[in-house]
Amino acid sequence: MVEITGGCLCGAVRYRLAEAPYNSGICHCETCRRASSAPGLPYAGVALAAYAVTKGRPVTYRSSARVLRSFCGTCGSPLTYFLEDKPDKIDIMTCTLDDPEAYPPTEHAWVSEKLTWEVLSDGLPAYATGEREG
Numbered sequence: 001m002v003e004i005t006g007g008c009l010c011g012a013v014r015y016r017l018a019e020a021p022y023n024s025g026i027c028h029c030e031t032c033r034r035a036s037s038a039p040g041l042p043y044a045g046v047a048l049a050a051y052a053v054t055k056g057r058p059v060t061y062r063s064s065a066r067v068l069r070s071f072c073g074t075c076g077s078p079l080t081y082f083l084e085d086k087p088d089k090i091d092i093m094t095c096t097l098d099d100p101e102a103y104p105p106t107e108h109a110w111v112s113e114k115l116t117w118e119v120l121s122d123g124l125p126a127y128a129t130g131e132r133e134g
């Protein structure tokens with residue numbers, strides 16, 4: 001059985017994944033930038049049924065009309081992205097994994113909104129938009 005664990009910076013929120021992510025990327029859209037206070041936000045998609053919070057209770061808010069994000073209410077670490085149009089999936093923030101090296105990004109999304117001073121040099125595919133939105 002696969003068991004992948006992660007959590008926020010302060011340890012108040014911990015989660016477990018029962019299966020490996022089906023994708024991994026970095027989103028450069030304005031919403032992700034503001035949500036993470038960073039030029040890009042690395043994410044990994046998993047089946048919603050495979051995601052379980054094992055400690056604490058993340059705070060959830062609506063960042064776009066159809067998007068719910070969660071974060072740790074104590075330390076502020078962004079934790080998840082949930083698009084209501086795809087209710088059987090959820091993205092976890094790759095850098096909250098205990099082993100982020102295990103699922104490196106394979107693509108860039110929303111580079112049409114990327115900041116000019118963020119230079120991509122890893123050679124990965126870069127898409128103007130993405131399946132994701134806001």
Ligand SMILES: [Zn+2]
Pocket residue numbers: 008009010011012013072073074075076077
């Ligand atoms: Zn925390």
Ligand SMILES: [Zn+2]
Pocket residue numbers: 027028029030031032033110132133134
């Ligand atoms: Zn985004």
